[in-house]
Amino acid sequence: MPQETQIPFAQAPQSPFPTAKTVILPIPYGGTTSYGGGAEKGPQAILEASCYMELFDEELKKEIWRTGLHTLPFLEPDLTGPKETLAKITKTCLPIFKQQKRIAVLGGEHSITTGVLWALQQADPRPFSVLQLDAHADLRNTYQGTGFSHACVMRRIHEMGHPFVQVGLRSLSEKEWSFIEDNGLMDNVFWARKIIPEQNDVWMDQVIARLNERVYITIDLDVLDPGIFPATGTPEPGGLDYYTLLKLLRRVTQERDVVGFDLVELAPIAGQPASDFLAARIAYKMMGYM
Numbered sequence: 001m002p003q004e005t006q007i008p009f010a011q012a013p014q015s016p017f018p019t020a021k022t023v024i025l026p027i028p029y030g031g032t033t034s035y036g037g038g039a040e041k042g043p044q045a046i047l048e049a050s051c052y053m054e055l056f057d058e059e060l061k062k063e064i065w066r067t068g069l070h071t072l073p074f075l076e077p078d079l080t081g082p083k084e085t086l087a088k089i090t091k092t093c094l095p096i097f098k099q100q101k102r103i104a105v106l107g108g109e110h111s112i113t114t115g116v117l118w119a120l121q122q123a124d125p126r127p128f129s130v131l132q133l134d135a136h137a138d139l140r141n142t143y144q145g146t147g148f149s150h151a152c153v154m155r156r157i158h159e160m161g162h163p164f165v166q167v168g169l170r171s172l173s174e175k176e177w178s179f180i181e182d183n184g185l186m187d188n189v190f191w192a193r194k195i196i197p198e199q200n201d202v203w204m205d206q207v208i209a210r211l212n213e214r215v216y217i218t219i220d221l222d223v224l225d226p227g228i229f230p231a232t233g234t235p236e237p238g239g240l241d242y243y244t245l246l247k248l249l250r251r252v253t254q255e256r257d258v259v260g261f262d263l264v265e266l267a268p269i270a271g272q273p274a275s276d277f278l279a280a281r282i283a284y285k286m287m288g289y290m
């Protein structure tokens with residue numbers, strides 16, 4: 001799809017790169033999507049929906065754009081292959097992290113996270129944790145012939161040596177289950193089936209306690225229940241609701257140093273803009289929380 005129109009996020013006044021606090025990077029990449037396609041259309045849909053949001057946020061009681069937003073042009077995939085696309089993402093993200101800016105990546109499919117984190121570890125030697133919000137474990141070693149598939153993203157991050165916490169999981173293979181068990185990762189998994197019926201936030205305390213001081217958050221939007229977020233390639237029943245997700249995001253950003261986030265796996269459904277709006281709103285909230 002030609003991405004000829006570049007819309008600044010929320011159509012708000014933009015800050016020049018040097019003074020911006022948050023840099024928004026849209027990555028229209030859908031290269032390794034397995035089931036429902038369309039993730040490459042996610043960034044355009046989020047940016048379009050963001051134009052219709054109120055710029056004032058009633059929760060934070062401010063116009064979030066005033067913190068200083070800068071929307072970069074679409075980062076087009078390298079047609080050579082997934083690894084080359086990830087390298088291109090790393091190159092683009094490096095100066096953003098080096099200049100201590102927060103990053104807001106709009107995907108695109110989930111494999112892009114690896115490219116962002118290669119940049120983060122190159123830019124700054126201090127350790128960081130990854131908080132993954134997702135219906136899926138994404139811990140496969142390879143999938144459909146590549147190790148750089150959306151289904152392998154957390155496996156690559158594990159190999160990079162960054163600790164991670166997984167929230168909202170409800171779909172994984174037997175091998176992924178064994179991988180979690182064999183590597184002693186079970187205590188870092190917060191299953192949707194267990195946390196959703198809880199009437200308190202004890203699980204949230206536990207999530208945060210397991211994160212380092214510096215945190216990167218990867219939000220696969222299929223962590224949400226398909227009833228409120230149907231526009232994704234592999235919708236799984238029994239997901240989180242909107243306010244639970246927002247509360248977790250707000251608490252993590254308050255209690256940890258969140259250096260950036262990505263929002264992935266929106267596959268827009270024509271004529272049903274609710275999911276696009278939801279994604280835009282979560283992105284804007286995150287920019288405010290950070």
Ligand SMILES: [Mn+2]
Nearest residue numbers: 135136220222
């Ligand atoms: Mn997923």
